[in-house]
Amino acid sequence: MPWERLPVIGGLLYATRVEAGRAGIAAVTRVTELVLDQIDLTALVRERVDIDAIVADVDIDAIIARIDLIGLADQIIDGVDLPAIIRDSTGTVTAEVMTDVRSQTARADDVVSGFVDRMLGRTPQPQEPE
Amino acid sequence: MTNAGIVSRGLAALVDMLVVLVTMGLLYLGLALTTLVVNPTAFRFPAPNLIFSTAVTAVVSVLYLTACWTLSGRTVGAILFGIRVVGRSAERLGVAVAIVRAVACVLFPIGLLWVAFDRQRRSIQDIALGSRVGYDRPSQVAPVR
Numbered sequence: 588m589p590w591e592r593l594p595v596i597g598g599l600l601y602a603t604r605v606e607a608g609r610a611g612i613a614a615v616t617r618v619t620e621l622v623l624d625q626i627d628l629t630a631l632v633r634e635r636v637d638i639d640a641i642v643a644d645v646d647i648d649a650i651i652a653r654i655d656l657i658g659l660a661d662q663i664i665d666g667v668d669l670p671a672i673i674r675d676s677t678g679t680v681t682a683e684v685m686t687d688v689r690s691q692t693a694r695a696d697d698v699v700s701g702f703v704d705r706m707l708g709r710t711p712q713p714q715e716p717e
Numbered sequence: 718m719t720n721a722g723i724v725s726r727g728l729a730a731l732v733d734m735l736v737v738l739v740t741m742g743l744l745y746l747g748l749a750l751t752t753l754v755v756n757p758t759a760f761r762f763p764a765p766n767l768i769f770s771t772a773v774t775a776v777v778s779v780l781y782l783t784a785c786w787t788l789s790g791r792t793v794g795a796i797l798f799g800i801r802v803v804g805r806s807a808e809r810l811g812v813a814v815a816i817v818r819a820v821a822c823v824l825f826p827i828g829l830l831w832v833a834f835d836r837q838r839r840s841i842q843d844i845a846l847g848s849r850v851g852y853d854r855p856s857q858v859a860p861v862r
Binding site: 685688689692693695696697699700703707709 | 799
């Protein structure tokens with residue numbers, strides 16, 4: 588500004604202008620913040636902006652092309668201990684099947700013993716406890 | 718240890734027979750492949766005679782049963798049905814007793830049927846050798862893998 592080149596008061600005028608500018612910006616910022624605080628921007632965007640139209644324009648293929656999908660899959664697979672899960676589940680299933688088979692055959696043993704005992708007219712003899 | 722009955726023991730014996738048959742099949746395949754390698758031009762599938770095959774099957778069965786009974790008291794069939802062959806005081810069978818019992822079981826398998834009629838569920842072989850076959854259930858505590 589030309590008057591800031593004036594002797595004696597020029598410097599003062601310059602400093603005042605800079606200070607006034609700063610105070611102005613601070614005041615506007617504060618006012619804007621206050622205004623924004625009062626507005627629900629999310630609701631406003633939902634109401635005023637056609638988000639579907641924006642999303643429709645997005646090139647998802649390009650985004651996917653930028654992602655290292657294989658690397659991502661590897662990371663996920665590394666995080667999941669698949670062999671342990673398979674091992675645990677098959678182990679449990681096998682154990683249950685084996686226990687079932689064994690108790691069924693043991694029961695069948697008792698049925699046959701009981702039948703033979705009755706057939707031969709013997710009093711059924713209890714087996715020794717396990 | 719409760720003595721195992723005829724159903725468990727019979728089914729275990731059937732599984733063991735299957736194991737022996739599979740072993741025999743593998744041996745036959747090995748023999749055929751060896752013949753093919755040695756003399757590929759005049760190769761024919763070997764046709765061993767009945768006596769030879771029966772003798773080899775008996776020997777394989779005796780070896781299999783003896784090894785299983787002396788090492789752990791359990792054959793494959795016994796593991797499957799949770800039974801175990803032990804001596805008079807629940808100890809593992811010695812090699813001599815195991816061999817005699819295996820030979821007796823192979824030559825006189827019908828002796829197993831006595832399990833159904835004996836009050837203590839013993840086969841003829843068990844009565845003769847003082848062995849017993851009981852339920853063996855560690856798998857109820859530790860899961861089978």
